[in-house]
Amino acid sequence: MSEKMPAWDLNDLYPGMDSPELKKDIAAVSAGALKFETRYKGKLAESSPDEFGNSIEEYEKLDETLSRLYAYSYLLHSTNLNDPKISTFYQNIREKSNDVSNKMLFFELELNTMSEEQVQEKMVSPKAKNYEPWIKNVRAARDHMLSEDLEKMLHEKYVVGAAAWNRLFEETMASLRFNIGGKMVTEPEATNIISFSPDAKTRHEAGAEVDRVMKKNMPIFSLITNTLAKDKQIEDEWRGYKRPVSARNIENQVEDEVVDALVDTVVANHPDVSHRFYKMKADWLGVDKLEYWDRNAPIPGLPEKQYSWEDAKNIVLSAYNEFSPEMAKIGKKFFDNNWIDVAPKEGKMGGAYAHPTVPSAHPYLMLNFMGKADDVMALAHELGHGVHQYLARSQGILKSHTPITLAETASIFGEMVTFQYMLKHEKDPKQRFALLAEKTGSMLNSTVRQIAFHRFETKVHTERREQGEVAPERLDKIWTEVQSDALGPAVKNDERSSSSWATIPHLIRTPFYVYGYAFGDCLVNSLYSVHQEGKVEDFPKKYLEMLSKGGSERHQQMLKPFGLDASKPDFWQKGMNVIKGFVDQLEVLTDELGMNKNKAKQADNKQAAPVQSGMVKKVTGLKSR
């Protein structure tokens, strides 16, 4: 690709890493934190309401400067990983920022030790009142806090406890090598082959090899899993969390019942959504049953389209514009002002992200644009984050952060709007089919698959608590059970893939995190279907208003203007219906385009050898629903 692609301009943060502006900020934040500590440490509960409000305002200002410094160094570093001068600069800023935030740590701790009455007394000051949502977030886990000594001890012990087991997991995974086609590859490389190799034989070889190596190392993975589950149980009991999922739910600002409703609804939709999809996928690949590792396999015979950066920009902005001209206007700023770093280059971090930086500046997007449909979607996703972060600036830095359950709303919505636009404007039915198949598969990966992970960890943690150590064979069995539920009868799911759970780092590193992906996806689907129904007046305006709330509201208030309530199962059903609708469309297109290889085979067999009726009968049974 010879097209010139823009790089970002970080001057809006600092003119350079040696600039006087940057040095001035470092000096200011160091002195400021010291002053802050002397002025407020140990005095928060006794301060007057106005002093209390002032202290938070000062805290926010320091946080803003610190975050600007940190964001600048991070952005610079992520596009120049091989530059030693920048690496040193990044490391220095990190250490500086650690020093400074250590001085400010007391503030949130003291906030947590205040009684509810004490906090309420301060709310007579309008300045303090303005920060109430942030105070609530900081104090969310307060009921589960232990005495200061115990907290300190747990904090210090963490490095030799959970952190050490996590490290053992990471180092073990990193040391594993997989022999695929005579070549020794790492785990990410092996996973990549499983997902993307167009050759079925290679995929199967890779799948079998991954399972063999994981099984060989199962004693260690099983020990890590059991130990971490026990560690969590001990801490949860001390802190008074009822269920294994509860601590995460509090962090995510969501009630246990809401997560239960999500899980139940997704599971109830398996037959109608994922089972049907994988049945179709088996037909597209022309096999009786899909191998476990063929779930994401490329569909043969589909043309792959290339997009220029200019195409991608026009598609995403036009899509945004069709939804809301206001949203497109904000999106356009990112292109007009060089807030996006587009092209892959030597020494640049992989993947893509949107960084909010600070409210007094603006967000930046980092991409690695290669011209695939996926890259257009990555732009739509990150620009969604960008618009969200841009709008949430009005809340100030403390109130702009959203919990993971809501943080992906704008990005997934941006993708959905763009996807619908591309689908509508795509003339080639095969391309439409490719778009739909890709989107549906990826939506199932974010919903059904993540909920299967969630059910796996729920069962493992529950059995660990109720019955003690969970044996490796039992771990494998739980995995196979939840996978069978999720994938359905058209996917082979047996002892040959039963150790795959050990390759999912989230299950080890961040227990009960994965449902957040399903939460975000289903929430956006519900929101989008309300938009499509057209019953909510001024939907786009209300949507942008919701984004501008940042982290200042919980999901209940956020969704109210749309007549939605996440504690109701029909909320999640609305979301699943969107995926179901895609599966319906795919079934129609499969017939129209003759994509069902099994059916085609059957027709061939009929012509070539009509006497082999046994064979024909068997294939007939595979016809799509």
Ligand SMILES: [Zn+2]
């Ligand atoms: Zn995202």
